[in-house]
Every structure is written in structure tokens, then in C-alpha cells.
Amino acid sequence: MVSFATRARRTFEVEYGARRGTTENAYATRGEKDACLIDCVDGRHAEGYAREIEGLGAWARDAAYHAVLHVSPRRLDALAAAIANRSEGAACVEVLCSNPGAQLIQQALKPNSPLTNEALCAAWKGTDGKLRARLRVVRNGERLDLGGRTLRFTLAPTPRWPDLIFARDEKSQTLFTSKFFSAHVGTMEGYGDEGGLETFGEDWRFYFDCLLAPMARQVSPLLEKLTGVAKTICPAHGPVVASSVTELYREYVEWCKMQTSAGDNLSVAVIYASAYGNTGAMAQAIARGVAKTGVGAEMFNCELASPIEVEEVLKRSAGFALGAPTLGGTLPTPVQTALGAIVKEGDLEKPCGSFGSFGWSGEAVAMIDKRLTDAGFKSAFEPLRCKFKPTAETLQLCEESGTDLAQAVRKIERRKQVLERKSVGQAADGVSDTAAAVGRIVGSLCAVTTKNEDTQSAMLASWVSQASFNPPALTVAVAKERAVESFLMTGGKFNLNVLKSGGEKDVMKALLKPFAPGENRFGALDVDISETNGCAVVKQALACVECTVTKRMEAGDHWVVLAEVERGTLLDAEGVTSIHHRKTGSSY
Numbered sequence: 378m379v380s381f382a383t384r385a386r387r388t389f390e391v392e393y394g395a396r397r398g399t400t401e402n403a404y405a406t407r408g409e410k411d412a413c414l415i416d417c418v419d420g421r422h423a424e425g426y427a428r429e430i431e432g433l434g435a436w437a438r439d440a441a442y443h444a445v446l447h448v449s450p451r452r453l454d455a456l457a458a459a460i461a462n463r464s465e466g467a468a469c470v471e472v473l474c475s476n477p478g479a480q481l482i483q484q485a486l487k488p489n490s491p492l493t494n495e496a497l498c499a500a501w502k503g504t505d506g507k508l509r510a511r512l513r514v515v516r517n518g519e520r521l522d523l524g525g526r527t528l529r530f531t532l533a534p535t536p537r538w539p540d541l542i543f544a545r546d547e548k549s550q551t552l553f554t555s556k557f558f559s560a561h562v563g564t565m566e567g568y569g570d571e572g573g574l575e576t577f578g579e580d581w582r583f584y585f586d587c588l589l590a591p592m593a594r595q596v597s598p599l600l601e602k603l604t605g606v607a608k609t610i611c612p613a614h615g616p617v618v619a620s621s622v623t624e625l626y627r628e629y630v631e632w633c634k635m636q637t638s639a640g641d642n643l644s645v646a647v648i649y650a651s652a653y654g655n656t657g658a659m660a661q662a663i664a665r666g667v668a669k670t671g672v673g674a675e676m677f678n679c680e681l682a683s684p685i686e687v688e689e690v691l692k693r694s695a696g697f698a699l700g701a702p703t704l705g706g707t708l709p710t711p712v713q714t715a716l717g718a719i720v721k722e723g724d725l726e727k728p729c730g731s732f733g734s735f736g737w738s739g740e741a742v743a744m745i746d747k748r749l750t751d752a753g754f755k756s757a758f759e760p761l762r763c764k765f766k767p768t769a770e771t772l773q774l775c776e777e778s779g780t781d782l783a784q785a786v787r788k789i790e791r792r793k794q795v796l797e798r799k800s801v802g803q804a805a806d807g808v809s810d811t812a813a814a815v816g817r818i819v820g821s822l823c824a825v826t827t828k829n830e831d832t833q834s835a836m837l838a839s840w841v842s843q844a845s846f847n848p849p850a851l852t853v854a855v856a857k858e859r860a861v862e863s864f865l866m867t868g869g870k871f872n873l874n875v876l877k878s879g880g881e882k883d884v885m886k887a888l889l890k891p892f893a894p895g896e897n898r899f900g901a902l903d904v905d906i907s908e909t910n911g912c913a914v915v916k917q918a919l920a921c922v923e924c925t926v927t928k929r930m931e932a933g934d935h936w937v938v939l940a941e942v943e944r945g946t947l948l949d950a951e952g953v954t955s956i957h958h959r960k961t962g963s964s965y
């Protein structure tokens with residue numbers, strides 16, 4: 378195995394939001410006859426990758442095969458380095474990938490195309506003009522005999538990775554799963570998953586929630602293809618799964634089920650096209666914002682689907698977002714077709730949104746927005762436009778916009794239910810005994826203030842409790858759809874500003890005011906920024922407790938966040954803590 382760990386967060390896609398770094402993994406295996414390199418790392422590590430392969434020995438350097446389970450433009454420099462480093466007399470390497478993967482490599486090998494990769498072109502054909510590599514498209518179920526060891530390939534296309542393949546080494550019962558069972562964590566000691574779910578559960582789940590949950594419908598049947606014995610799972614990122622194969626597989630099946638059953642009740646379609654992945658990254662962040670509310674999110678790449686499939690996804694969705702890059706001053710054709718299908722379906726009750734990346738003129742998003750508005754659709758968020766690659770702030774904005782879209786869908790659903798109940802003569806909102814009893818539990822009214830990269834955020838909280846004397850620790854329950862939720866991952870910092878009885882009104886007003894995605898959360902509130910953790914200190918509070926998240930536990934529609942107290946400051950020694958009294962346990 379060859380693995381490169383990065384501690385820093387280098388890219389801003391939502392899946393890196395937990396800020397635990399990542400690893401780029403690649404593997405090599407050999408039989409009695411031939412060897413095969415499996416997977417490929419990010420182009421940043423191209424030189425190191427070639428060196429590491431060389432270090433394994435001539436069998437790896439001059440391997441007969443290189444199976445690239447996911448082809449991305451970002452990985453082509455590393456593929457080029459591996460090919461360029463082969464010895465002079467080595468035979469042509471067969472680069473195995475799926476049909477969509479092969480198309481991407483062919484584009485990269487074409488001179489003067491937007492996807493041309495100079496390093497790959499140079500490596501593919503040696504200076505003597507002889508081919509040093511050739512493409513081989515693998516079929517579903519195809520076997521590669523290495524001599525006493527066989528690799529079996531399974532095609533595993535998803536909207537985000539249409540070219541994905543799994544490989545199974547039948548002799549060692551090892552599964553190579555690329556993006557499946559991956560995690561962005563670069564902090565482990567070795568390569569393995571020692572500590573299993575206890576140690577990496579949150580990382581696996583976060584990666585799943587960000588990337589696979591919005592494609593759960595497509596992921597579920599692919600998981601079925603992976604059943605059967607496997608001793609080891611080798612993913613593209615994070616630990617090699619050895620001690621917790623069965624548990625992680627079971628969790629994946631369960632998470633998919635949770636997501637699809639949420640989607641069966643109520644779901645939002647995020648329909649998009651993306652030539653270079655920028656609009657795709659925005660779509661991913663919007664889908665994450667939707668999914669964390671418990672509403673199903675279905676990512677749908679309309680370049681890979683027929684108009685009928687677009688119509689079907691629209692029919693089963695209660696809202697949608699449509700995204701496109703600007704190419705040649707207009708929308709890509711598949712998005713125009715999808716737009717036509719949306720307007721034709723014409724269910725104007727469905728809330729919507731538009732988004733997309735552009736380079737200079739950026740007409741696409743305005744075109745989508747105008748067409749939808751003219752047809753009578755109502756947007757749940759302002760059109761989201763982004764110049765080239767989205768930044769951390771843009772992705773945060775996309776995530777919050779996704780949450781707004783899901784909440785708009787929920788609101789319509791609730792209204793429908795109230796009308797239904799009324800029509801059958803039930804009370805619209807009776808408080809049950811259980812709810813009334815639970816409502817008698819009280820908590821201290823606090824402002825949680827937190828920060829992620831350059832973005833500050835805050836929420837009002839009363840489901841707060843001390844949890845340990847030594848070390849001093851506390852818990853806060855955070856609704857899954859809350860914008861600050863993604864700031865409070867393990868390792869995240871926040872301040873718990875305990876509010877003063879009689880002095881809580883202004884803070885409540887400021888924090889309960891609806892805010893648009895990306896808007897300053899503090900409004901007119903007077904805050905200082907802590908020099909130790911960079912989070913806001915509410916000046917009107919009674920006390921400020923600076924904390925670091927140590928663990929999260931899933932609890933129905935909330936995450937219970939356990940945090941260790943780093944330090945505390947008493948801002949007002951005379952005041953009394955504000956208590957939040959309620960009539961019902963079914964709302965705050």
C-alpha cells in the first residue's frame with residue numbers, strides 16, 4: 378500500500394468540513410505471473426507516488442496493469458508519473474478503467490482540449506514515439522488473472538462518480554472500494570482502523586453523509602454487490618478497514634436505509650451538470666444542507682440521465698435545486714432539457730433554487746432563475762453564483778441554502794397535514810401528556826458561538842448540561858438542520874455564553890431573527906472575539922465557557938455534542954442564570 382497523509386484541509390469541498398486532513402491511498406498486488414497497481418493518488422503527490430512504487434521493487438514499477446478505480450482530472454498527474462517512471466524496456470502498461478473513466482483519459486490525451494494533461498500526453502508516448510501505456514475498458518464482472526491471484530471488477534456508477542469500479546482480490550478476500558468506505562482523516566498512526574467504529578465512526582459517517590447519502594438510492598444496490606466475505610476493505614481515503622469490516626458494512630446499509638426512507642416521505646432533488654466539478658461541489662453542499670434536516674436529498678447529474686429519468690426524479694421530489702456552469706454564454710443542453718421538463722411538469726407548489734459556477738460572464742444561473750420565476754416557481758434561496766472553484770464560504774452558503782430549501786418543503790408539508798387533520802375533525806395542535814411532561818425539563822439559556830475557517834456562527838441553546846467534573850465537560854443538543862451543526866464536529870471550538878436572567882431579551886431577539894444564508898449572525902449584538910479560540914464572546918452574558926468538542930452522539934433529530942471545557946470567564950458575578958421554561962417538550 379502507498380499512502381500520503383495530509384493533516385491540513387487543502388480543499389474546501391463539504392466532505393473536508395471535519396478538518397481532520399485526509400490520506401490518499403493506492404495499492405499494489407501481484408500474482409505469480411503479473412502485477413497490478415490499484416487506484417491512484419492526487420496529482421499533488423505525483424513524484425512521491427512514483428518514488429513509493431519504485432521502492433516496492435521492479436515488479437511494481439513495471440507492473441503489467443494499472444487499475445484506476447476512479448479517474449479524476451486531479452489524479453492524472455500521478456498516473457502520468459507512474460507511467461513515466463517505468464523502466465526503458467518495460468512492456469506497455471494496460472490502464473484499466475470503466476468506460477466513462479476511459480473517456481476522461483482520452484480527453485486528457487487529446488491535444489488542445491480543455492482537459493488536456495501535458496504530463497500524461499508526454500508519459501503515454503515515450504520520446505521514441507512508442508506507446509508506453511494503453512487503455513483497457515473493463516466490463517462488469519470481468520476477471521484479471523495475475524497467476525494464482527485473480528482480480529474481479531464490478532462497475533459501480535453513481536451520479537457523482539459515474540466511472541467508479543470496485544475490485545476484489547479473491548485470494549486474499551480484499552475489496553478495493555475507492556470512494557466507498559472512505560473517510561477524510563489523516564491523523565491515524567499507521568494505515569489500519571485500530572479502534573474501529575469507536576475511533577473512526579464519526580469520520581466514516583461524515584464522509585457518507587456528505588457524499589453518499591444524497592445518492593443513497595444508487596448506493597444501496599451497489600452495496601448488495603459487495604456482500605460476501607471480505608477480510609479487508611481498501612478505500613481511496615482514510616484507514617484500511619480490517620477490524621470493523623462487518624460493522625462498517627452494516628452501518629452503511631443502515632445509513633442508506635435511513636436516507637432512502639427519509640426520501641420516501643419527503644425529498645428534494647438537486648439536479649445539475651458540471652464539466653469540471655465546480656457546480657458539482659456546490660450541488661454536493663446543497664444536498665448536504667438538505668439531508669441534514671432529515672429530508673431526503675437526491676443528487677441527480679442530468680448529463681448522465683434521460684429526460685424520462687429527470688421527469689421521474691421530479692415527480693418523487695417535493696422541491697428541487699437546478700445548477701449549471703456557464704459554457705459559451707449559455708446553459709449546457711442537458712440542463713436546458715431538465716428545465717424544459719420542470720416547467721412542463723409545472724408543479725408550482727414545489728420550492729426551488731438555482732446555482733452554478735462560471736468564469737467571466739456567468740449567464741447560466743440568471744437564465745435558470747428567470748425561466749423558473751417566469752413560469753411561476755418560488756425560490757427558497759437567492760440564486761447562488763460562484764466564480765470558478767467554490768471557497769469555504771461559498772460552500773457554507775450552499776449548505777445553508779440547501780437547509781432553507783428543505784425547511785420550505787417541510788413547511789408546505791406541515792401546512793398540508795394541518796389541513797388534512799382539520800378536514801377529518803382532529804385538533805390541529807393538541808399538547809399530549811408526554812409532551813407536557815417532557816416540557817417541564819428546564820435548561821440554562823445560552824448563546825453558542827462558534828467559528829469555522831473565517832466564518833462565525835451562533836445559535837440560541839437551552840438543551841445544555843454539565844456532564845463531568847474532571848475534566849470539566851458539558852453537552853449541548855444541536856438540531857441536525859441547524860447551520861452551526863457542521864461547525865461542531867469533533868475537535869471544533871465553541872463558546873457557551875450563559876445568559877443573565879432579565880438580560881436575555883436582546884440576545885434572543887438577535888439570535889432568533891431569521892437570517893439569510895451567509896448573513897452576519899450577531900446582528901446588533903455586542904461581541905468580542907476570544908483571543909484563545911477565535912469564537913465570539915457575548916458581552917451581555919453572565920459567563921463565557923470556552924469548549925472543544927470531544928464526541929458526538931446521534932439522538933433522533935439532534936446531535937448531542939460532548940465538549941471539554943478549556944477555560945471559563947465570569948463576566949457578571951452578581952447576575953442569575955436565565956432559565957428556559959416551556960409548556961411542551963415537542964418544541965423549544
Ligand SMILES: Cc1cc2nc3c(=O)[nH]c(=O)nc-3n(C[C@H](O)[C@H](O)[C@H](O)COP(=O)(O)O)c2cc1C
Pocket residue numbers: 491650651652653654655656657701702703704705706707734735736737738739740764765766
Ligand atoms: C469551453 C468553455 C466555455 C466557457 N464559457 C464560459 C462563458 O461563456 N462564460 C463564463 O462565465 N464562463 C465560461 N466558462 C468557464 C466555466 O463556466 C467555469 O470554468 C466553471 O467553473 C465551470 O463549472 P463546472 O466545473 O461546474 O463545469 C467556460 C469554460 C469552458 C471550458
